[in-house]
Amino acid sequence: GENVEQHPSTLSVQEGDSAVIKCTYSDSASNYFPWYKQELGKRPQLIIDIRSNVGEKKDQRIAVTLNKTAKHFSLHITETQPEDSAVYFCAASEGGGADGLTFGKGTHLIIQP
Amino acid sequence: AAGVIQSPRHLIKEKRETATLKCYPIPRHDTVYWYQQGPGQDPQFLISFYEKMQSDKGSIPDRFSAQQFSDYHSELNMSSLELGDSALYFCASSEGSQETQYFGPGTRLLVL
Numbered sequence: 655g656e657n658v659e660q661h662p663s664t665l666s667v668q669e670g671d672s673a674v675i676k677c678t679y680s681d682s683a684s685n686y687f688p689w690y691k692q693e694l695g696k697r698p699q700l701i702i703d704i705r706s707n708v709g710e711k712k713d714q715r716i717a718v719t720l721n722k723t724a725k726h727f728s729l730h731i732t733e734t735q736p737e738d739s740a741v742y743f744c745a746a747s748e749g750g751g752a753d754g755l756t757f758g759k760g761t762h763l764i765i766q767p
Numbered sequence: 768a769a770g771v772i773q774s775p776r777h778l779i780k781e782k783r784e785t786a787t788l789k790c791y792p793i794p795r796h797d798t799v800y801w802y803q804q805g806p807g808q809d810p811q812f813l814i815s816f817y818e819k820m821q822s823d824k825g826s827i828p829d830r831f832s833a834q835q836f837s838d839y840h841s842e843l844n845m846s847s848l849e850l851g852d853s854a855l856y857f858c859a860s861s862e863g864s865q866e867t868q869y870f871g872p873g874t875r876l877l878v879l
Contacts, residue, residue, distance in 0.1 A: 688867065688868070690870075695855075696872075697857060697870040697871060697872050697873055698810065698857070698870045699870070700867060700868070700869065703867060743809055743810070751817070751822055751823060752798045752800070752815040752816070752817040752822035752823055752861070753815070753822075753823050754800055754802075754812030754813075754814075754815055754823050754825045755800075755802075755810075755812060755868065756812065757809035757810050757811075758809060759808075759809050760809055
């Protein structure tokens with residue numbers, strides 16, 4: 655089955671700086687890669703997703719890049735703000751047949767004021 | 768906008784009891800997914816349904832079963848509960864079997 659590795663497990667950045675979270679996956683059949691933000695005790699909230707026919711996608715301060723050859727995808731958050739503090743999960747699936755998502759272990763992002 | 772609804776939001780059970788969790792997907796969403804998230808862990812996929820048929824199966828214990836009904840809501844039935852079943856249970860829904868998954872608020876299950 656799919657295995658998703660996520661790094662780092664904790665990331666502390668100064669407010670206004672950029673944050674980068676990296677994930678690798680093992681199953682070459684995976685072609686859908688969402689990122690979720692989860693605050694303590696709350697639901698995972700989709701912040702951005704990318705499919706394998708796209709190399710990069712951007713939405714305001716958030717961007718995701720995908721390298722299918724290397725089986726690697728990354729989340730970039732620019733101009734970080736205190737409300738960006740949360741746990742971020744990357745995930746992967748084959749993107750078809752109502753496939754379940756395989757999540758990484760999560761990154762606790764801390765924005766220092 | 769309407770979101771995924773889960774009930775109950777909190778549930779306390781004794782060991783060896785049974786529990787039923789309910790999920791009402793976003794209107795027009797025909798696919799539901801169930802996930803289990805332990806404290807400090809990532810969500811683990813349990814099972815999914817598309818158009819009322821089981822579609823994908825993850826790490827769902829044999830003590831658990833689920834189904835999707837004609838109105839697309841889904842129920843997760845959990846029997847012979849164990850202490851280790853204490854977790855947050857999330858339901859997610861999507862429109863079509865290949866679309867983005869939106870998560871509900873979760874049911875927090877505590878087994879004593």
